[in-house]
Amino acid sequence: MTAVTIESRKPFSLPGWAATAAVLGVAYVGVPLLASNYVLEALLIPFLALSLAALGLNVLTGYAGMVSLGSAAFMAVGAYTAYNVALRLPGTPLPLVLAVAGFAAAAIGLLFGLPSLRLRGFYLAVSTLAAQFFVQWALTKFDWFSNGNSSGVIDTPPLSVFGIGFDGTIGRYLFALTVVTVITFLVHRLVISQTGRNFIAIRDNETAARVIGVPVLRTKLLAFGISSFIIGVAGVLWAFAYLRTVEPAGFNLDRSFQILFIIIIGGLASIRGAFFGAALIVVFPLVLSRLGSFLLGGLFDSGVLDMSQRIVLGALIIIFLIAEPDGLVALWDRFRRRVFPGT
Amino acid sequence: MDGGFDWSFFVEVLTGGLLSGVMYSLVAIGFVLIYKTSGVLNFAQGSMVLFAALTFVSLLEKGMPFAVALALTLIAMILLGLAIERAVLRPLVNKAPITLFMATLGLAYVIEGSAQLIWGTQVHGLDLGIEDVPLEFSGVLVSTFDLFAAGVAAVMVIALTLFFRYTRVGLAFRAVADDQFAALAVGLRLPHIWATVWAAAGIVALVAGLLWGARLGVQFSLSLIVLKALPVLVLGGFDSIAGAIVGGLIIGATEKLGEVYIGDYFGGGIESWLAYAVALVFLLIKPSGLFGQKLVERV
Amino acid sequence: MGVERGAVAFEHWAYPHDLPLEAEADEGVSLPVDHEAIVAAHAISISFGGVKALSDVDLTVRAGQIHAIIGPNGAGKSSLLNVIGGLYQADHGTVSISGRRFRKVPTQRLARLGVARTFQNLALFKGLSVLDNVVTGRVSAARATFVENIIGLGRARREEESARAAALEIIGFLDLAEVKDRVAGTLPYGIQKRVELARALVSKPRLVLLDEPMAGMTATEKQEMAQFVKATRDSFGTTIILIEHDIGVVMGLSDRVAVLDYGRKIADGSPEEVQKDQAVIDAYLGVAHDGESQQEAA
Numbered sequence: 001m002t003a004v005t006i007e008s009r010k011p012f013s014l015p016g017w018a019a020t021a022a023v024l025g026v027a028y029v030g031v032p033l034l035a036s037n038y039v040l041e042a043l044l045i046p047f048l049a050l051s052l053a054a055l056g057l058n059v060l061t062g063y064a065g066m067v068s069l070g071s072a073a074f075m076a077v078g079a080y081t082a083y084n085v086a087l088r089l090p091g092t093p094l095p096l097v098l099a100v101a102g103f104a105a106a107a108i109g110l111l112f113g114l115p116s117l118r119l120r121g122f123y124l125a126v127s128t129l130a131a132q133f134f135v136q137w138a139l140t141k142f143d144w145f146s147n148g149n150s151s152g153v154i155d156t157p158p159l160s161v162f163g164i165g166f167d168g169t170i171g172r173y174l175f176a177l178t179v180v181t182v183i184t185f186l187v188h189r190l191v192i193s194q195t196g197r198n199f200i201a202i203r204d205n206e207t208a209a210r211v212i213g214v215p216v217l218r219t220k221l222l223a224f225g226i227s228s229f230i231i232g233v234a235g236v237l238w239a240f241a242y243l244r245t246v247e248p249a250g251f252n253l254d255r256s257f258q259i260l261f262i263i264i265i266g267g268l269a270s271i272r273g274a275f276f277g278a279a280l281i282v283v284f285p286l287v288l289s290r291l292g293s294f295l296l297g298g299l300f301d302s303g304v305l306d307m308s309q310r311i312v313l314g315a316l317i318i319i320f321l322i323a324e325p326d327g328l329v330a331l332w333d334r335f336r337r338r339v340f341p342g343t
Numbered sequence: 344m345d346g347g348f349d350w351s352f353f354v355e356v357l358t359g360g361l362l363s364g365v366m367y368s369l370v371a372i373g374f375v376l377i378y379k380t381s382g383v384l385n386f387a388q389g390s391m392v393l394f395a396a397l398t399f400v401s402l403l404e405k406g407m408p409f410a411v412a413l414a415l416t417l418i419a420m421i422l423l424g425l426a427i428e429r430a431v432l433r434p435l436v437n438k439a440p441i442t443l444f445m446a447t448l449g450l451a452y453v454i455e456g457s458a459q460l461i462w463g464t465q466v467h468g469l470d471l472g473i474e475d476v477p478l479e480f481s482g483v484l485v486s487t488f489d490l491f492a493a494g495v496a497a498v499m500v501i502a503l504t505l506f507f508r509y510t511r512v513g514l515a516f517r518a519v520a521d522d523q524f525a526a527l528a529v530g531l532r533l534p535h536i537w538a539t540v541w542a543a544a545g546i547v548a549l550v551a552g553l554l555w556g557a558r559l560g561v562q563f564s565l566s567l568i569v570l571k572a573l574p575v576l577v578l579g580g581f582d583s584i585a586g587a588i589v590g591g592l593i594i595g596a597t598e599k600l601g602e603v604y605i606g607d608y609f610g611g612g613i614e615s616w617l618a619y620a621v622a623l624v625f626l627l628i629k630p631s632g633l634f635g636q637k638l639v640e641r642v
Numbered sequence: 643m644g645v646e647r648g649a650v651a652f653e654h655w656a657y658p659h660d661l662p663l664e665a666e667a668d669e670g671v672s673l674p675v676d677h678e679a680i681v682a683a684h685a686i687s688i689s690f691g692g693v694k695a696l697s698d699v700d701l702t703v704r705a706g707q708i709h710a711i712i713g714p715n716g717a718g719k720s721s722l723l724n725v726i727g728g729l730y731q732a733d734h735g736t737v738s739i740s741g742r743r744f745r746k747v748p749t750q751r752l753a754r755l756g757v758a759r760t761f762q763n764l765a766l767f768k769g770l771s772v773l774d775n776v777v778t779g780r781v782s783a784a785r786a787t788f789v790e791n792i793i794g795l796g797r798a799r800r801e802e803e804s805a806r807a808a809a810l811e812i813i814g815f816l817d818l819a820e821v822k823d824r825v826a827g828t829l830p831y832g833i834q835k836r837v838e839l840a841r842a843l844v845s846k847p848r849l850v851l852l853d854e855p856m857a858g859m860t861a862t863e864k865q866e867m868a869q870f871v872k873a874t875r876d877s878f879g880t881t882i883i884l885i886e887h888d889i890g891v892v893m894g895l896s897d898r899v900a901v902l903d904y905g906r907k908i909a910d911g912s913p914e915e916v917q918k919d920q921a922v923i924d925a926y927l928g929v930a931h932d933g934e935s936q937q938e939a940a
Contacts, residue, residue, distance in 0.1 A: 314452025
């Protein structure tokens with residue numbers, strides 16, 4: 001796959017930390033003060049959930065080199081597990097609910113990752129579709145998962161951590177932000193460790209990795225497990241912090257593709273790539289719709305918008321793969337070096 | 344079922360399954376053509392089927408004669424193939440196969456979007472003039488339409504086989520499928536061959552689109568038959584036309600039998616994943632597929 | 643073919659034919675062997691799709707020696723190395739490494755057997771930096787779980803520090819310090835070959851298999867590489883099996899040279915012996931080479 005280095009070659013140099021601190025400062029203080037409810041609800045919360053899902057997929061696809069088309073299934077497992085834990089074991093602290101949801105998604109991820117021990121490339125990508133269809137089917141078919149709702153729709157309970165409610169718009173935003181920040185930090189630690197190097201080793205040359213002594217099978221399963229854990233937690237954010245009413249169809253194949261597209265556009269094997277890509281995916285439909293109605297007026301109805309969204313998204317994928325396989329992150333880094341040389 | 348097993352019913356279900364399997368094979372063959380020559384798993388094959396069917400049916404509805412509409416669609420599909428080669432494949436030459444695969448995901452979005460932007464999103468009926476009366480063979484009912492589809496598939500496979508075996512272009516195909524570098528070395532022009540192959544895959548998509556469209560109606564969901572073809576390919580191997588046929592038959596039969604005989608235990612609707620389950624179990628036993636060649640790892 | 647092979651290869655060491663061999667002997671069997679022989683391939687035959695790549699080839703390599711395997715294209719050199727390295731399973735024959743005898747050498751345990759290798763085509767981890775590539779060469783010594791790695795204290799930290807130290811030492815030894823933070827895939831070919839050698843050496847293996855380490859290099863680069871190979875043996879006492887096309891390089895570098903032709907071993911001895919061997923001259927020197935490499939040989 002693409003040649004991307006681990007970003008944090010000098011993890012403790014000042015500019016890196018300063019930039020991170022600045023971003024977190026803006027996210028925790030500036031945004032809640034300034035952003036409207038609309039921006040939080042329609043842009044930032046879905047952005048956070050999708051970023052986390054893309055981060056999870058990037059562990060598997062970007063770092064470990066295994067393409068999955070079943071991400072939405074693992075989001076769904078996370079969301080429905082959290083729903084059932086909260087419903088059936090009332091009083092379970094929210095962090096524990098998140099952890100259980102993550103582990104459930106990891107378990108399903110490991111199960112559907114088993115083929116990776118024998119299959120590579122396309123065959124593996126196709127086999128992850130099995131997860132996509134099976135999970136969606138099971139959640140629609142068995143109404144136990146949705147507490148008896150015949151079409152699998154669930155309404156998530158209010159968020160609260162140790163008695164502190166996070167149910168307002170700002171509360172849900174801060175909750176999502178905190179979950180994403182913590183997991184992103186852990187992933188950062190992971191990818192600069194030997195485990196992260198093992199992922200890349202398997203991606204870049206499986207035979208050489210095996211000969212050197214990388215435990216190939218265990219590492220592949222680990223990538224599936226960690227990746228689905230993160231995607232599962234992202235599913236909880238999607239359901240609990242963003243939509244609050246979800247159905248299995250919301251976790252369909254298009255969602256899986258969307259997450260894959262995020263990392264292709266943002267940058268494979270890059271932590272920032274997940275965020276860059278998610279930002280573009282969340283913002284571009286709005287831009288397109290404004291632009292479309294500005295240029296075409298009444299001709300640009302919702303049907304046309306839908307189709308032109310598909311076309312632009314597809315074209316973006318192809319253009320990035322051709323012109324900038326390392327994604328928005330690489331574009332950004334080039335831009336930054338030109339504008340602020342020496343950083 | 345009180346004790347006795349209804350064999351004629353079983354045969355009927357099996358036959359129906361095998362025949363619908365042929366329909367899967369029709370789509371799968373388009374994949375195989377492209378995979379054999381360019382090593383790309385073309386996820387956009389389904390959207391090409393949609394594009395072809397939608398174009399044809401829309402031209403028909405504009406009052407064009409059947410033959411003219413068919414010819415124009417054929418031309419459109421060939422142009423589409425050429426455009427894909429020029430705009431997507433050529434810039435990505437020598438990239439990892441999985442990169443090309445992801446590009447075809449993007450391509451699928453572009454083609455689906457364009458087809459519906461041009462022709463609209465409503466559902467069209469498509470009548471090929473084949474009456475779907477069930478024929479009876481010694482107590483077993485078989486759909487005429489399915490038989491017709493099987494016949495078309497057979498003709499197409501024979502035509503492709505003859506083409507590969509006896510024409511210059513076919514020989515070039517096989518050379519490229521065998522070894523791209525060697526083919527390059529002896530002076531075969533890869534872009535030219537790829538363009539031809541994609542155009543051919545477009546024609547296969549047209550055939551599949553007409554048959555599937557006649558059965559399901561021409562609509563967006565037509566592009567989702569790609570998802571039916573993938574387990575067939577996993578089973579049969581991405582590079583084998585014979586595998587696509589046999590894989591299609593196996594998947595078709597298993598789906599219908601599974602739906603009828605064990606579907607109720609699962610609450611129905613299992614056809615959305617049964618094909619994948621079958622393909623996966625099979626792959627775990629035999630990773631190279633039914634007919635796929637086992638390659639020696641070169642280091 | 644048996645005569646000259648027997649005469650040369652079995653001079654110092656006799657293969658214990660009569661020792662028991664476990665079926666699918668993954669564990670290997672401890673053998674009371676000549677301690678100087680670190681690797682012995684015995685009666686190896688292998689074919690691919692009906693084409694015989696190796697027939698009945700023996701190879702014995704003594705500890706601390708540089709043992710070259712030469713031969714024309716398609717002579718079976720890489721196949722032999724891949725059988726020793728466990729990537730191929732021979733149809734017949736066994737391989738002993740450090741006194742353990744295998745029908746198929748277990749690839750995933752190669753590192754723990756003290757064997758490292760490089761590949762004919764570059765097999766670097768292109769997306770990792772040079773330093774990270776070399777650090778990863780020590781992975782067989784790593785025991786920390788991913789959770790420990792995330793926390794990064796205790797065992798994980800000690801392992802990381804010792805791996806980095808070892809990597810930096812080898813990087814210095816092979817004169818790669820200047821490029822240690824570069825992404826491996828972006829480096830020139832000759833440097834990448836050297837990084838691959840560093841990755842192989844960082845685990846302090848007893849035996850290194852080098853599959854055409856100098857292929858595609860310029861004459862200067864080849865000489866440099868040859869010096870590094872020699873320095874490796876001299877500094878660390880590493881045993882080296884080396885495949886090479888260029889007979890000139892091999893003659894100056896190796897203690898012993900085995901010559902393969904059409905999947906058979908036609909000679910095995912000191913460079914001088916091999917150079918004088920009529921079979922070798924007929925099969926290899928006279929036919930396959932001309933110009934530059936012969937001058938280097940002379």
